[in-house]
Amino acid sequence: MTHVFHRAPNHSYPVAEKGDGAYIVDKDGKRYFDAGGAAVSCLGHSNEAVNTAIKEQVDRISFAHSGFFTNEPMEELAEFLAKRAPGDLDRVYFVSGGSEAVEAALKLARQYFLEKGEPSRTRFISRRQSYHGNTLGALSAGGNEWRREPYAPLLMPVALIAPCYAYRGKQDGESDFDFGQRVAGELEEQILEAGPETIAAFICEPVVGATLGAVPAVEGYFKRIREICDTYGVLLILDEVMCGMGRTGTLFAHEQEHITADIMVTAKGLGAGYQPIGAMLASDKIFRAVSGGSGFFQHGHTYLGHPVACAASLAVQKYVEENNLLQNVRDMGQLLMDELRSIFGQHPHVGDIRGRGLFLGIELVADRESKETFDPARKINSRIKAAALSKGLMCYPMGGTVDGRRGDHILLAPPFIMERAHIDEIVGGLDHAINSVLEAG
Secondary structure, three states: OOOOOOOOOOOOOOOEEEEEOOEEEEOOOOEEEEOOOOOOOOOOOOOHHHHHHHHHHHHHOOOOOOOOOOOHHHHHHHHHHHHHOOOOEEEEEEEOOHHHHHHHHHHHHHHHHHHOOOOOOOEEEEEOOOOOOOOHHHHHHOOOHHHHHHHHHHOOOOEEEOOOOHHHHOOOOOOHHHHHHHHHHHHHHHHHHHOHHHEEEEEEOOEEOOOOOOEEOOOOHHHHHHHHHHHHOOEEEEEEOOOOOOOOOOOOHHHHHOOOOOEEEEOHHHOOOOOOOEEEEEEHHHHHHHHOOOOOOOOOOOOOOOHHHHHHHHHHHHHHHHOOHHHHHHHHHHHHHHHHHHHHOOOOOEEEEEEEOOEEEEEEOOEOOOOEOOOHHHOHHHHHHHHHHHOOEEOEEEEOOOOOOOOEEEEEOOOOOOOHHHHHHHHHHHHHHHHHHHHHO
């Protein structure tokens, strides 16, 4: 009996008792390798340096409202991020998670144009099969139809264009580059159709996470997106909540696209799960529009810049940097990708293996040749999740990959501290889960 309102009220959950590096240990002593707990635990679950930083900060001060005070961990973490962020993303606004960060970004984009005297810019453009969070504004900005559907009457209108999803979107005879330019061109078409004077921002994930399963853009796509935004005065908001903070092998995922954002949001790996934290990074031009205009960002939450959360996050990021873990992400990511392709590359029900760094996806199909999906009624993704968990492997299977209803994929996001031996554990657990579910029908 429980009084907790769980995500799935009728589901029975094991009790997480303690963390042990890359593993979670339940109350019965069973160990689970965390290869996909929503891409959060990049340092595993028992990092001594982070735990010490939390304890020391609690001993100093645990909370001071940002309407009255600043605090040292917030200032130091903001400086750390601003010094390393691409372009002129040099002002950081700390919140409690990814959805809050996206809400802040949408509101800041709107206020930026009010400060500039362009009040008609009220609309946003996003991509189909994207996900930007579960609060109403963030949900409106996303293209995850399964999450959106129950709340559709409550959501603001947001235009959706095609994702850069080469596995299913590229036409016969079309090069990767030409495909990217074509789908990027949909942004310009949408802006012109709506009227450039009405569009505030385009929001997208540099590497699409939960809804598509670790789909990176083809080369040249984001450069064209940046050009289109600049041409029409539209802000570019990049959502790195899941793919950022080292997950793809660079601290910021969009570094690999050789562009910069006007606004960027991050969370998950920012605090590695040791404390709830998210952040919005704004460019200098946006900050100056607010600071030199009304002088006040008309938005806020109680726990902005929480000292303990910021202290934990700063310790996480210092540990990643000082231990050169981004190199390990690149090295282990390549080894894991190679092994996945070796074991599943010719599997009759694996259509695509993709991703960057330690952010990898496997798309499952009923037929490789036609790319036909499994019947959603078979619940392939949820059954694979259960089968993997029974073997002590946490992964992140999802459905609706193709259109919000059809399609199944598995997302992998193991911790940056993983070792070579863990690869066999991940691939072996997946092999068991996939084959046992598909053989069962």
